[in-house]
Amino acid sequence: MSSERLQLHGADRRRYFAPVFFCGCLAAVCVMLMLTAAFVVDRRDAIAVTVTGGFGLMLSAALGAGILCLQRLELRYLCIPTAHDADSNFELVERLAQASGWQITSTQRGRQLIALTRGTLLQRGEMVAVQFRQQAVLVASICDPSVGFSLIGRRQCIEHRERVRRAVLREIMGGNTG
Numbered sequence: 001m002s003s004e005r006l007q008l009h010g011a012d013r014r015r016y017f018a019p020v021f022f023c024g025c026l027a028a029v030c031v032m033l034m035l036t037a038a039f040v041v042d043r044r045d046a047i048a049v050t051v052t053g054g055f056g057l058m059l060s061a062a063l064g065a066g067i068l069c070l071q072r073l074e075l076r077y078l079c080i081p082t083a084h085d086a087d088s089n090f091e092l093v094e095r096l097a098q099a100s101g102w103q104i105t106s107t108q109r110g111r112q113l114i115a116l117t118r119g120t121l122l123q124r125g126e127m128v129a130v131q132f133r134q135q136a137v138l139v140a141s142i143c144d145p146s147v148g149f150s151l152i153g154r155r156q157c158i159e160h161r162e163r164v165r166r167a168v169l170r171e172i173m174g175g176n177t178g
Helices: 010-016 018-039 043-075 086-100 151-173
Strands: 078-081 103-108 112-116 127-133 136-142
Touching (some): 010 018, 043 136, 078 151, 086 103, 086 112, 086 127, 086 151, 127 151, 136 151
Antiparallel strands (some): 078 136, 112 127, 127 136
16 A cells, blocks of 8 residues: 545535534534523433533544544555556556446646546546556545545445456557457
């Protein structure tokens, strides 16, 4: 694994991290609930409200932290060492993207390729970002940023990274690019 991470900007960043923000909002509501317990007259009710708020705070904080950790893992590039230069690797990945029906949204020949996989009627598809270095390819794939993070999409992202890895390494192992 590489320590470099895919950088999301603007609306994509806000939508991708929306589940973490939602968990933070739930945690804030739980804190407010605990604070209002000070104004409850009956001591048993105040304790019950405080315990309930504390439980909700722990759950929402744990869920938010878990999702954030998974998202940060997904944003990390997978480093694939290759025997070829950046331009050759770029051509292999570009052919894979075209053959897979991915919509290429951004390219810098020999440096970077960003594509969106086929989506559904309401979703754009997963984002696949590939950086090209001399003798290495860095690949990251994340769930559709317009939907945010999902565990189902995470599985598809793993498959997309694996397809890029196989496409780049196929050239090394057998010379077969088809």
